[in-house]
Amino acid sequence: MTKLKAAIYARFSTDMQRDASIDDQIRLCKEYASRQGIEVVATYSDRATSGASLMRSGIQSLLRDAGAGSFDLVLAEALDRLSRNQADIAGLYQRLQFQGRMIETVSEGSISEMHIGLKGTMNALFLKDLAAKTHRGLKGRALAGKNAGGKAYGYKSERKFDTDGELIRGDRNIDKAEAAVVTRIFTDYANGVSPKKIAGMLNAEGRPGPSGKGWGASTLHGNRERGTGILNNELYIGRQIWNRLTYVKNPDTGKKVSRLNPESAWVITDVPELRIINQDLWDAVRTRQGAMKTKNTDVPIWDRRRPRTLFSGMMACGCCGGGYSKISRDHFGCTANRAKGDAICGNTKTIHQRELEDLVLDAMQHTLMDEAALKIFCEEYVKELNRLRAESTAGRDVLERELSKVTKDHGTLIDAILGGISPKQVKDRMNALDKRRTEIKSKLQTSPAPDLILLHPKVAINYRERIATLIKGLSEPDGMDEAKDALRSLIERIVLRPNEETGRLSVELEGDLSGLMILALRADGYRKTQKSAAADSQASDIVRELVLVAGVGFEPTTFRL
Template sequence: MTQPLRAVIYARFSTDMQRDASIEDQIRSCREHAARQGLEVVDVYSDKAISGASLMRSGIQKLLRDAQMSAFDVVLSEGLDRLSRNQADIASIYQKLQFRDVVIETVSEGVISEMHIGLKGTMNSLFLKDLAIKTHRGLKGRALAGKSAGGKAYGYRNILHYDAAGEPIRGDRAINPREAAVVRRIFKDYAAGISPKKIAEALNIEKIPAPTGRGWGTSTLHGNRERGTGILNNELYIGRQVWNRLTYVKDPDTGKRISRLNPEADWVITDVPALRIIDEDLWNAVRNRQGAMKTKNTDTPVWDRRRPKTLFSGLMTCGACGGGFAKVSQSQFGCSTARNKGKAVCSNMATIGQAELERRVLDALQNNLMDKEALTIFCEEYAKERNRLQAEASCNRGSLEKDLAAAKRDHSKLIDAILAGVPAEQVKDRMIALDARRIELEAQLSREPAPSPIRIHPKMAETYRAQVGLLIEQLQQPEGMLEAKEALRGLIDRIVLTPPPEGGKLSIHLEGALAALLLLSLGSKTQKGLSDKTQAVECVEELVLVAGACNRRNLPRLKAAV
């Protein structure tokens, strides 16, 4: 008896749908469709209140990971837009599933083909763009009317009314007396000369809830004056609402939203005197203390402004609170959280000199990080994983080659039949279908990697240490300093600095970036301008894959106590 195809269901609702029951509705509809088609539902994936414009969704990511393990044959969804409304993302999902011989089928469109991906993907993308335009227009109308056009400012509470038909009327606000008192206190303290750091520390000691719920910080208070962020820069406190100052866009690589400052001509400014919390004199006193608006130094190229100022900037983490470590004086690093939010949030006030930090980390990077035991286990697992993947690839490639040979053979038989006198019109459609199948199989074979030999050198640790030594030497040479700096930073995941229980020096725990470390141990420095002539570069994808496998199996990561 033929086994039914294994199917999984994917359901999603976004914030515009506003109800959890939508997930259950979609799943029920898909189960009914599966029953009609004779499919066996083996799993269900879902994402709640998440936009379909992003692939940064736990449900869809788990589905794609399980597809790599051949856990199912069909993906069922209510509509193609549930999988994604982004044209590039839906094409990527389709290609990944097709590569694994997984079919996408929806209740509304049926079996999905390239035509659906092109047409529906375009339609869904246009829908998102049109929705954004309509939403922006509606929010602008709210802003012009003096109503909230998104977000909730500290010091206010939202008021929900209903019209005669029972529909909610959104956008009205009122002053929150308790939070308004905190806002006035912050303005008065700052105008009196108290620093944002001291103000934030005092608020945290008194356990006054912060806007984010994670404690008060200096950035919460002073924010960015040009962008109007931060308590001290919010003009709503003087009864002046500024909307559309910023535009938010999604980074296609990370899925994260980033903000961009709009031209001042696009701002929508409305007077809302009923929402005033701060009087004009106090507002001006704060402005006077802030001084003139600082302008950016446009003489410095953007790549230099973004470059880390010290060798390990941005890689250091406080072992006590998980916050970042940054410069607290000309030569010392300390916990930013402890200094910006006070001892009530983090008590780690220990510091470490830049020279000492770099010396200890570089020494550990060269001599301690490539632990022999962890490296031995990795090499063993690497060989096992590569052998498994090669066997899987060989099996899949063999199946594709078999299907291709059958398609060519059947096509040849039809040609022989025509030569024997069978009318061409009777076999035309079949020949076209077989030719299309041949082209598809050849394309899949061109993407399917051929088995490659395992390349692991027994002297990986020695090669690694020698390469790191060369990079450290290059730090002293003006010509190769920047490249060496970036290469060394690329070897580190993070540097954890933990204060000892009874005082003394900070302990340093170094965690290496596994794939980059192993690439270097094979002879590649992995950074532009530093690549050696070696076959190691060809191992990049393999190493990243196996590094991921190691993490899934909880194998020892490459770490070192400094």
């Protein structure tokens, strides 16, 4: 018989573990494969990576090769090496099963649905319990004035050992070189120098930032309310605040997002020996931050999101993924390149504001709603909608026929009572018929007879007319803000990438198709009236129905300009 081909996967979780752990897992898997007569054809691994997410290079490479048929089964030391997330391990199992691949582990043997359910639950509970224990331990460190996670710029870890030779964790002291940079940042800012200019000077001098890379303006100003950024870190005045933020993993992206905890949950500890900034300098910085607020809002300038130009904040560099912002009066350039230099991003290409706006507006009017493609879409939509409506109508017909029969039987019993039969003899039957008749009427009311909604390719023409109206509104003082907001709402992102052939920037426009469709189905331009509000509601209903028919939401579609 032909030997089964296996791919070995190994993983360890944290930096405190070692690469030898990977080697040990691979060795155990190879010994198991040898005993089972399995041929090992590939190995994959992830080092110092949590098993709570599938966003790992090793596991992703394994999944790609599994789809290509490179092996017959996946072999690991234990199921939790593949993933500790209950949903991820179930999805991984289903995906491999669909591709005809098996999972075996040294600990559990051949994996089945039972293992996925039981072990997946146990691993998920392990992660939850581990998180609670870790949080409890970190809180103890914070209360003792020790480092409870992450090393703040300006400090270095202090290595101490107890009487048993065990490393004492959490101790730190001031790094004099970094502390001098912190003091300089506070002093320059208090003297009126902007965070962007301070970051630029530090980068020009080749001083590494907190991440070991270049400095950016946001690294300095951060977010005052959340206590992020060099200028907002109260540790510099000898006051440690722990548990200000909670980090929660987004199940759709696998990335962690921060949430501000209530002040009652913060752990505040005085650590005067770690003070770097004197109180007068700290107060001067806070005073300047307080002055840099607009007259009509308490939101600081650096936290405002009001667009200065038509597409401000919507442009992204195709090389580094960072933003594109104003670098002169009329030109946009890569923010990372300008702030941190070529070492971070080599995209030095710029684009004139008028050229960009003309390109995007022209594309929105003539490219984002292609008539030929829309015609095919409408035809397929109507076919699928008719099929779904036919199924719905069939179910409604059954209920209506049953209602007619129940009503007729109920009437027959009433006639029998009038004919002399004792009501006691038919009481139970009449009650049952009454109850069933009420149930059927309720079902028919909650699922009324559907009105057929048809989409005609003419919506493409309507869309272009709406866009033309919006573009015209940009030059009208009364409607300029509404037109700008409406146009921005139709775009997901504008990606600018250097084109080696032309020596200029290529522009890719990602449009929000649901927004485009709603605009095309509106009754009148973009102005909000009672009539247009009703049209918006109807258009939204149609778009939601399109999503249901398609089975998925509208994905942003990219158009190269």
